[in-house]
Amino acid sequence: MPQSYIKRILDARIYDLAVETPLDATPLISSRTGNKVLLKREDLQPVFSFKIRGAYNKLLQLSDKQRAGGVIAASAGNHAQGLALAAQHLGVSATIVMPRTTPAIKIEAVKRRGAKVVQVGDTYDEASTFAKNLVKEKGMTYVPPYDDADVIAGQGTVAMEILRQHTGKIDAIFIPVGGGGLCAGMAAYIKFVRPEIKVFAVEPVDAACLKAALEADRRVTLPQVGIFADGVAVAQIGKETYRVIKETVDGVITASVDEICAAIKDIFEDTRSIAEPAGALSLAGLKKYVADTGAKNQTLIAIDSGANTDFDRLRYISERTEIGEKREAIFAVTIPEQPGSYKKFCSLLGKRSITEFNYRYADNRDAHIFVGMQISPAKNDRQEIMKTLTEKGYKAVDMTDNEMAKLHIRHMVGGHAPQAQNEIVYRFEFPERPGALLNFLNKLADQWNISMFHYRNHGSAYGRVLVGMQIPKGDRKRLEALLKDLGYNYWEETQNDAYQYFLS
Template sequence: MPQSYVKRILNARIYDLAVETPLEDMPLISDRTKNNVIIKREDLQPVFSFKVRGAYNCLLQLTDEQRKGGVIAASAGNHAQGLALSAKHLGVNATIVMPRTTPMIKVEAVKRRGAKVVLHGDTYDEASEHAHSLVEEKGMTYIPPYDHPDVIAGQGTVAMELLRQHSGPIDAVFIPVGGGGLCAGMAAYIKYVRPEVKVYAVEPEDAACLKLAMDRKRRAVLPQVGIFADGVAVAQIGKETYRVLKDTIDGVITCSADEMCAAIKDIFEDTRSIAEPAGALSLAGLKKYVAENGVEGQTLVTINSGANTNFDRLRYISEQTEIGEQREAIFAVTIPEEPGSYKKFCSLLGKRSITEFNYRYADNRDAHIFVGMQILPGGNDRQEIVEKLQKHGYDVVDMTDNDIAKLHIRHMVGGHAPQVENEIVYRFEFPERPGALLQFLTKLAGRWNISMFHYRNHGSAYGRVLVGMQVPSKERKQLEALLSELNYGYSDETDNPAYQYFLS
């Protein structure tokens, strides 16, 4: 089966628009991992993403009649920009349907490249449905973002360049996966030309649609999809891409948002470029593979698939990087509320650097402190700290992996409110659109007092919100019914230890 794609890839005449991107050494991460790590710089394409390859190759295969009728796609990201530029280059009218939640930086980027933008719906699925209805209505041709042989072949040219640029031994290539177009094209080519090279697909832990399909041996739909790495936030692997991938990859690796943030920093330090989360995903997978398998002395290739990230997202990325690198740990520690207790606590830690310390007086007996400190990457440093503190009589809770602690509590510590009764706490994902907050407040309609509210957005389609409400136990079923009607993602966090320690 890979053979059929090799011919398509070799015949892809995309280089009057797409560019052959460089393959660069990464000396710093190579030294740290004790391997020869090389990066393919797809962030240097005209649209800062590999997506232009597949979109342009697909347009080149259309008939004159199809080009005359115009093309359309649904996309909130890099495919939209790749198709817009490709259509402009060929003089084809392009329409891109984007969710209303799409950040304006991406909307404007598509418009600048000459495409007509239609904002419709709050999700990609709603935008896609509308785009397909316009196909029927206007007679345009739909250009899918990944699940099409010509798109897959266009993306596969990345592998063709890679193997030509590095003729020496390659032990493994790590490729990011959303819908699977890039990975399918590259895997098909690599396994035909250099079958000894291992190919690993890398996905976010909260959007692992290929792993789900491989585990079940059939395509399936994820019930929920995380959107931090929006370039690979796909609920179901493509039909054609799965057909290719199930026979050509050597495994699937999943990574957390923290691990992607750490990989963004690694890429910056070696190349001085800022990858988007999806762009750094495959390096995160490479690092995880090395750590879990004790690999040394190998030649490993990663793909920087794109650099289209919002500037305001960088603050969150920076905050999470140290945790993603396993260089920072976060603890909730109970210390006596008495003079000198902070000094005693710090003395116990020796010369270890404290990165964060949050505290506010609550009562005259105990103080709950929120403390971050540098740790040694790998090993059992975190556990050794916990054991040392416990040995000296401190009550300690490790919150390094607690999302509520990392995303909200560290910005809210000191909010104890003993006078607040019947408080329950929910975490929400609010769609980033005008009126979303008003809709939430209107639905509650003053029924219950909001006793705490913390909002945090990372430049993505959803803002994260932590809300406390005073709701008597007998009225909580009514609240749950109202929240279900809102159709916002939410979870009850009242029993979360981060809340119990610092805010209850």
């Protein structure tokens, strides 16, 4: 039962290394949502993440023999840094197995804390398999990132601090979920001590493994996982964490990339700190809860779980924030290809600000424009714009929620290619390592012509790629087989409105 964790959490002696983090007021977020919103600042831990709690608590429970044999973990992020620092503090040898896609800044951070880094594979699963094989070969102790009772108990100390720091009314606490260690530990403690407090788990829309498990009433493995919020990019919830969470949480909320980016900006405006995507996830869930339920005058707490983000990612985060805040909408609109059309179109919009306008000549009759507009989050602006355009005879498509349009099309509107016969379009996530593109080209390019290519990287472990290839109908099955063998995440986008309007 989850109650078994209470003594473990109370007995966790982690504070000679981890710190008790503040529970900060957020005047701007609170004013905007009409609630008292508090932020638990786990980004202020020595490794800028709550992960130090669980990793250190696990090491404290090991025997002298286990410590002497050294510890090992597979991680590309915060668990790696937490374990490295914990091991350094206790004088224990630590080996961290990291995917080859891990950004250099994270590798150096682990090395600075005295751990040995071994790079294997492109994914966490490959690194994890290698690490577990080393356990058998060398007798080291494996320290899991979340699915372990001592790790869960260490993370549960976050809840213990919150309830000590704020003894008054708390209506709900929002906790980010990847593998579930933080949520399991916190929820077990909260529901034992203050069962009237609602606990909500928050996941990315494209990595909602807990939501999928609860719906299926069993742990399931997601076929694909979005990697923007890499700290919670987990395909399957932990076995022990799921056992605890399903008995203790009041619900699961999912947040989109845009909503997470908006929450990062919210945290910055109130604290002048920059949360990593997983760090801002619970605030995105909190805001969605307020919007969906109309909650007012409540005390709501979100966990700022970490701040380990690469500087290069900030341009992408900034770009997506306006949409996440519902302050920008993007549309594909067809206007007549004749002088004065653009002026007439802008006049129709009145004083509404145009944030972006992309266009290239295609034919003498119609012009397809890609247009961004400022909207008010308090109004039903997107629907009003669509209604206005339709009533005036314009053909328009709302692309505000179209991932391909936001990732690629807005940067490459360049006209149609009627000569590109039999073109099929795919969106890929390439592992960001030397040879990834060459591997793709070796498998595909010699067999079919590449008719379109757009690549973007945002400082993450994966680059976003849009590819058009000319594939005769008889070759479709062979192409699909090669794409599966390639092993990269991909989505066919040939029927996507953004492609059909601007590039097909």
